[in-house]
Amino acid sequence: xxxxxxxxxxxxxxxxxxxxxxxxxxxxxxxxxxxxxxxxxxxxxxxxxxxxxxxxxxxxxxxxxxxxxxxxxxxxxxxxxxxxxxxxxxxxxxxxxxxxxxxxxxxxxxxxxxxxxxxxxxxxxxxxxxxxxxxxxxxxxxxxxxxxxxxxxxxxxxxxxxxxxxxxxxxxxxxxxxxxxxxxxxxxxxxxxxxxxxxxxxxxxxxxxxxxxxxxxxxxxxxxxxxxxxxxxxxxxxxxxxxxxxxxxxxxxxxxxxxxxxxxxxxxxxxxxxxxxxxxxxxxxxxxxxxxxxxxxx
Ligand code: GRG
Numbered sequence: 001x002x003x004x005x006x007x008x009x010x011x012x013x014x015x016x017x018x019x020x021x022x023x024x025x026x027x028x029x030x031x032x033x034x035x036x037x038x039x040x041x042x043x044x045x046x047x048x049x050x051x052x053x054x055x056x057x058x059x060x061x062x063x064x065x066x067x068x069x070x071x072x073x074x075x076x077x078x079x080x081x082x083x084x085x086x087x088x089x090x091x092x093x094x095x096x097x098x099x100x101x102x103x104x105x106x107x108x109x110x111x112x113x114x115x116x117x118x119x120x121x122x123x124x125x126x127x128x129x130x131x132x133x134x135x136x137x138x139x140x141x142x143x144x145x146x147x148x149x150x151x152x153x154x155x156x157x158x159x160x161x162x163x164x165x166x167x168x169x170x171x172x173x174x175x176x177x178x179x180x181x182x183x184x185x186x187x188x189x190x191x192x193x194x195x196x197x198x199x200x201x202x203x204x205x206x207x208x209x210x211x212x213x214x215x216x217x218x219x220x221x222x223x224x225x226x227x228x229x230x231x232x233x234x235x236x237x238x239x240x241x242x243x244x245x246x247x248x249x250x251x252x253x254x255x256x257x258x259x260x261x262x263x264x265x266x267x268x269x270x271x272x273x274x275x276x277x278x279x280x281x282x283x284x285x286x287x288x289x290x291x292x293x294x295x296x297x298x
Contacts, residue, residue, distance in 0.1 A: 006288040013056050014049050020070050021077070024127060038108045038116045039123075043081045046099030046238075050221070050293070051076040051188060055195030057285035058210065062199030071131045072143070072194040075124040079151045080187060082120035083160070085113050092164065093243075100238035121151070133198055143197050150190035159183025168248040176250055177219065184225070185218030192217070192286075209275045213286060216272035221293050223265040226251040227258060228297070236298050269294040 004012070021043055026036040052073035059069035088095040088103035089110060096106050105113035128147065134140045149155055159182030166179065192214035196202060202210065226244065230253045234241045244251045252261040272290045276283040 006285075006292070009285065009288070010053060010292075013053060017049060017052050017070070017073060017077075018044065020074060024074050025123070034108070035112060035115055035119065038104055038112050039119055041107060042085050042104045042116050043078065043120065046101070047077075047081075048296075048298070049073075049077060050289075051080055051191040054188065054191040054214075054217070054286075054289055057289045058192045058195030059198055060285045061210075061279060061282045062196050062202065063282075064195065064199030068131070068133045068198035069195050071127050071133060072147075072198060073191075075127050075147060076187060076191045076194065078120045078124040078127075079147065079156070082117040082124075083151075083156055083187075085120070086117040087160065089113055092160070095240055095243070097234070097238070097240050136201075139197065139201070143194055146190055146193060146197075150186040155182055155186035155190075156184075159186065163249070166250055169250070171250040171255070173252075173255055176252065176255060180219060180222040181215070184222040185215060188218035188221055189214035206279075209278060212275040213272045213290070216268045216275065217290050217293050220265050220268035220272065220290070223252045223261055223268065224293060224296060226253045227261050227265070229253070230258060232297065238298065265294055 025040050025043060028037040028040055030036055055069055055073040055076060056066075058064075059066070084098055085104045087093050088098055089105050095103055097103065101107070103113075104116055108116075124147065125144065128140075128144045132140070133143055151157065153161070159179050162179040163183055171179070189211065192210060193207070196207075196210055228237060229241060229244050229251065232241055243249075245254060252264060256264065269290055273287060276286055276290075279286075
């Protein structure tokens with residue numbers, strides 16, 4: 001689909017992906033209705049869908065079957081949505097605004113928000129287990145393991161644990177990087193790899209290149225997030241701006257300053273582009289996505 005421009009590609013995927021999520025989430029009239037309504041509230045009609053878009057772009061690279069990529073895209077978005085719901089709870093980041101609307105525990109209640117996160121996580125793995133994603137069943141199991149590792153204590157949840165203990169303390173740049181490679185980077189990296197793994201098997205070298213791309217854009221995403229948190233306003237972000245500094249959280253901006261943080265994002269972007277060099281034209285959408293991640297303003 002390189003014949004259409006990037007903004008059209010993004011909006012057409014966002015719109016068809018929304019329909020896909022509508023179908024995959026439990027209907028609000030099925031018991032327990034309140035939990036299902038809260039799951040839908042937390043997932044539907046919001047967010048940039050960066051992780052699904054990365055999966056679609058990686059799927060494009062290898063010519064993967066769209067039906068398969070749709071499922072892995074949904075799985076990573078459900079994991080992401082669960083992490084946001086839990087992150088916003090009073091026991092974690094304690095926020096009231098997400099994606100321009102009240103957070104799940106504010107709109108519903110704490111217990112419901114906890115169960116929404118749990119249920120979204122389970123649904124993500126259910127989808128990966130019940131749909132065919134690869135012609136090779138062993139490879140499909142490896143994909144399920146990849147998402148489990150990326151979201152668990154050696155990935156996103158582990159990064160979140162470090163984040164929670166870092167409040168008010170000093171982290172070095174390598175320590176901050178370690179935290180973000182896990183908290184934000186792991187799921188973004190997994191999104192890229194899972195999209196590509198819906199297609200024909202890649203060689204070891206190609207997979208390593210794609211992994212390097214995923215690692216760089218994952219970290220760049222976080223560096224840009226830190227810059228936006230310090231520079232953008234709440235209305236544009238759809239979440240409370242300036243919170244990190246207020247909470248005494250170390251960020252790339254507090255450690256390096258805005259200019260050096262922007263420079264770091266640019267260097268990561270360049271490295272991501274280098275990692276794609278050998279793929280040529282089919283990696284066009286992955287390049288577009290790297291540009292989007294660097295240049296985004298929300
Ligand atoms: C609770 C296990 C657990 C993990 C939470 C991802 C995360 C870990 C917390 C979110 C806190 C946060 C603001 C992290 C910074 C980067 C980030 C993940 C921002 C939100 O992602 P976007 O910008 O959000 O892709 P949308 O709403 O567009 O999907």
